[in-house]
Amino acid sequence: MKKNKPKYMQIIDAAVIAIAEVGYHQAQVSKIAKQAGVADGTIYLYFKNKEDILISLFEEKMGSFIEKIDEMIEGKQTAAEKLLMMIEAHFKNLSDDHHMAIVTQLELRQSNKELRLRINNVLKGYLRVIDKIIIEGIESGEFSSDLDVRLARQMIFGTMDETVTTWVLNEEKYDLMALAKPVHKLLIKGCGNH
Amino acid sequence: MKKNKPKYMQIIDAAVIAIAEVGYHQAQVSKIAKQAGVADGTIYLYFKNKEDILISLFEEKMGSFIEKIDEMIEGKQTAAEKLLMMIEAHFKNLSDDHHMAIVTQLELRQSNKELRLRINNVLKGYLRVIDKIIIEGIESGEFSSDLDVRLARQMIFGTMDETVTTWVLNEEKYDLMALAKPVHKLLIKGCGNH
Amino acid sequence: MKKNKPKYMQIIDAAVIAIAEVGYHQAQVSKIAKQAGVADGTIYLYFKNKEDILISLFEEKMGSFIEKIDEMIEGKQTAAEKLLMMIEAHFKNLSDDHHMAIVTQLELRQSNKELRLRINNVLKGYLRVIDKIIIEGIESGEFSSDLDVRLARQMIFGTMDETVTTWVLNEEKYDLMALAKPVHKLLIKGCGNH
Amino acid sequence: MKKNKPKYMQIIDAAVIAIAEVGYHQAQVSKIAKQAGVADGTIYLYFKNKEDILISLFEEKMGSFIEKIDEMIEGKQTAAEKLLMMIEAHFKNLSDDHHMAIVTQLELRQSNKELRLRINNVLKGYLRVIDKIIIEGIESGEFSSDLDVRLARQMIFGTMDETVTTWVLNEEKYDLMALAKPVHKLLIKGCGNH
DNA sequence: AATGAATGAGGGTTCATTCAT
DNA sequence: TATGAATGAACCCTCATTCAT
Numbered sequence: 003m004k005k006n007k008p009k010y011m012q013i014i015d016a017a018v019i020a021i022a023e024v025g026y027h028q029a030q031v032s033k034i035a036k037q038a039g040v041a042d043g044t045i046y047l048y049f050k051n052k053e054d055i056l057i058s059l060f061e062e063k064m065g066s067f068i069e070k071i072d073e074m075i076e077g078k079q080t081a082a083e084k085l086l087m088m089i090e091a092h093f094k095n096l097s098d099d100h101h102m103a104i105v106t107q108l109e110l111r112q113s114n115k116e117l118r119l120r121i122n123n124v125l126k127g128y129l130r131v132i133d134k135i136i137i138e139g140i141e142s143g144e145f146s147s148d149l150d151v152r153l154a155r156q157m158i159f160g161t162m163d164e165t166v167t168t169w170v171l172n173e174e175k176y177d178l179m180a181l182a183k184p185v186h187k188l189l190i191k192g193c194g195n196h
Numbered sequence: 197m198k199k200n201k202p203k204y205m206q207i208i209d210a211a212v213i214a215i216a217e218v219g220y221h222q223a224q225v226s227k228i229a230k231q232a233g234v235a236d237g238t239i240y241l242y243f244k245n246k247e248d249i250l251i252s253l254f255e256e257k258m259g260s261f262i263e264k265i266d267e268m269i270e271g272k273q274t275a276a277e278k279l280l281m282m283i284e285a286h287f288k289n290l291s292d293d294h295h296m297a298i299v300t301q302l303e304l305r306q307s308n309k310e311l312r313l314r315i316n317n318v319l320k321g322y323l324r325v326i327d328k329i330i331i332e333g334i335e336s337g338e339f340s341s342d343l344d345v346r347l348a349r350q351m352i353f354g355t356m357d358e359t360v361t362t363w364v365l366n367e368e369k370y371d372l373m374a375l376a377k378p379v380h381k382l383l384i385k386g387c388g389n390h
Numbered sequence: 391m392k393k394n395k396p397k398y399m400q401i402i403d404a405a406v407i408a409i410a411e412v413g414y415h416q417a418q419v420s421k422i423a424k425q426a427g428v429a430d431g432t433i434y435l436y437f438k439n440k441e442d443i444l445i446s447l448f449e450e451k452m453g454s455f456i457e458k459i460d461e462m463i464e465g466k467q468t469a470a471e472k473l474l475m476m477i478e479a480h481f482k483n484l485s486d487d488h489h490m491a492i493v494t495q496l497e498l499r500q501s502n503k504e505l506r507l508r509i510n511n512v513l514k515g516y517l518r519v520i521d522k523i524i525i526e527g528i529e530s531g532e533f534s535s536d537l538d539v540r541l542a543r544q545m546i547f548g549t550m551d552e553t554v555t556t557w558v559l560n561e562e563k564y565d566l567m568a569l570a571k572p573v574h575k576l577l578i579k580g581c582g583n584h
Numbered sequence: 585m586k587k588n589k590p591k592y593m594q595i596i597d598a599a600v601i602a603i604a605e606v607g608y609h610q611a612q613v614s615k616i617a618k619q620a621g622v623a624d625g626t627i628y629l630y631f632k633n634k635e636d637i638l639i640s641l642f643e644e645k646m647g648s649f650i651e652k653i654d655e656m657i658e659g660k661q662t663a664a665e666k667l668l669m670m671i672e673a674h675f676k677n678l679s680d681d682h683h684m685a686i687v688t689q690l691e692l693r694q695s696n697k698e699l700r701l702r703i704n705n706v707l708k709g710y711l712r713v714i715d716k717i718i719i720e721g722i723e724s725g726e727f728s729s730d731l732d733v734r735l736a737r738q739m740i741f742g743t744m745d746e747t748v749t750t751w752v753l754n755e756e757k758y759d760l761m762a763l764a765k766p767v768h769k770l771l772i773k774g775c776g777n778h
Numbered sequence: 779a780a781t782g783a784a785t786g787a788g789g790g791t792t793c794a795t796t797c798a799t
Numbered sequence: 800t801a802t803g804a805a806t807g808a809a810c811c812c813t814c815a816t817t818c819a820t
Contacts, residue, residue, distance in 0.1 A: 025308065026307060030815080035782095042783095108312070114219065149382075150378055156355060157354075157355040157386070160354035168346075185347060203804095225790060226790090234805080238807095246791090419795080431804095433795095440795090501694070502607065502609075534773075538766055538770075541766050544767075549738060549739040549743060550742075573738075614810085617786095624811090625787095628813080
């Protein structure tokens, strides 16, 4: 598999940095190659085209993130605990990687059809995790029984996403992690059973 | 003022259509000009460059939307009613204009610095409206007194935005307006005072 | 005749300034129009196209210069005196009009076929004046009898022109007029009869 | 060094031809590329932009010409002989290369600031050669001791230049080389010591 | 596998010119 | 005559991608 070859990740990591620094369109393939320490042509031994780098990058990083989340959540009992775990993991993940945060929140919002399709495909895995938590919460009685799963998921994801985007746009001037608990409280109340 | 010149709005409307159809990058200036029924050069009598069309388009449409919202909200008594009004207006606005919905939710998420800056500037007006509702809700006792305004705003805007984006990505196959009430209920619960 | 209409000279004078300041290619027609205080379209009531302005400008200014020279020379007796008169007039003419000096020495050296043709046509009148002086000098015995008229003319014109160009390129930092006499002496020696 | 790469000279030679044929402004980069047998983009691997081709072309050709002249002059004893050698070399150089003659005498007289600056820089090398001859002539007593070096240089260069330009404008209908001796005689007389 | 020189399609923008008023 | 809004042809340059080595 491609992913085992060292240059594959080398290029992906270079792309994250290059794209975060100057934006996707400004990040020429030759710039990424230079950053990765490989020749321009080498990029095309590992990626179909420039867009493929962007998508692969997301698939790679997000894929491992979802796996990690899944594991972490297993260990928690209640839906509320699982949700908190997820929010914290989500925030921590992006807090820890400045470049990736920019790429995720800004650069990946490119509006190309194929790009969007493949990104949404990856995101689906994440949304499924959220759905699982919601359904579990409803079944356990933690969450309101008439909660619309799709809407609840949109609220949860939308809120987290908006929170991170705002933080990135504010140049990460404040502590994102500190927002995990209050955001969680807000969402729990929204989903909750009162 | 530019806005009184018929060609100004003519070009903006053409741009909305052209960009919605093929995306911002694929929408050549000449294509927009053709759609508007003007010469290529005419575009540059009204806009500094291509990007300026995109921004102006947003400023124009969003600006008038915010004004409209502001008026509509005036007529409502409680914060909850105002919030519902806003969500409904937000959803209706985009439901009614297929092309604009695509441009707003997808194309405007371009990652160019200046673009983002000017868009955020417009958005601030919208966020202020949301903030006003939240603060009013807190003061009237409708909303929890320990509600963090910024977080609540991020939840409200994030949820609405995510809901519309999902709807657009699903090719508007279902009725967005029907989601206004349940989304409102969800958000009210989240902000609410229990 | 066009030349009697006030706007004709108004535009020409504006063109000299605009072209001297930013160069022919940078001097947009609209800029010249503005400088002249007329509408863009008005230019085309007096000139066929942009290039026609440049040529007309030269024809106009150079034409009257040649006439002037011709008259001044009449009054002089010897060929040497006539030559000095001409050199002094040539240098004075360009010394007195900074903008015109730039246009003549630099901007008019555009390499467009038609432009060159018409400019040469005007120049011919000047060269004829020089030829006349040379022939007179030969006939009177002042100049060498085996002087090649064309070569002598090229020496005279070439030397004057190069002197002015060098002066312009040196940003007119020294007194051009002061060079008239030494240049004259040099040329007389070259043409002279020893 | 760039100059060793075959494509560099290939493009320069193509540019000389293309520019001589249709003029600098009419000579599209794609036309030059085609003439050179390379892709448009290849041009930009060797030149900063279109103007850079024009300047490089001059630097390249003139640079080697000056070197050549310098060597040839070494072998001559008197200043007069050196001057003749230079005039002959100058005329021969342009006689032998029809395209280059056009480019040098007409196209390079473009009035762009940076262009002029860099061209003058190259020319300085040439003017220094002329100065050297003049000074030598004065010191050896061949030339008048009160000769102004700058003026003499302007006469020499101006006369040669004007002679070549006239010849080019007359479509090279006569033998330029045949003028070397008479021009030399004229100039020597001008500089001479009588 | 790796290189990097070469490719060439593609498009935003300028500005001389026109023409309806 | 005069206007100036509108026109649209024309072109340089970038950069993702290829391919001979």
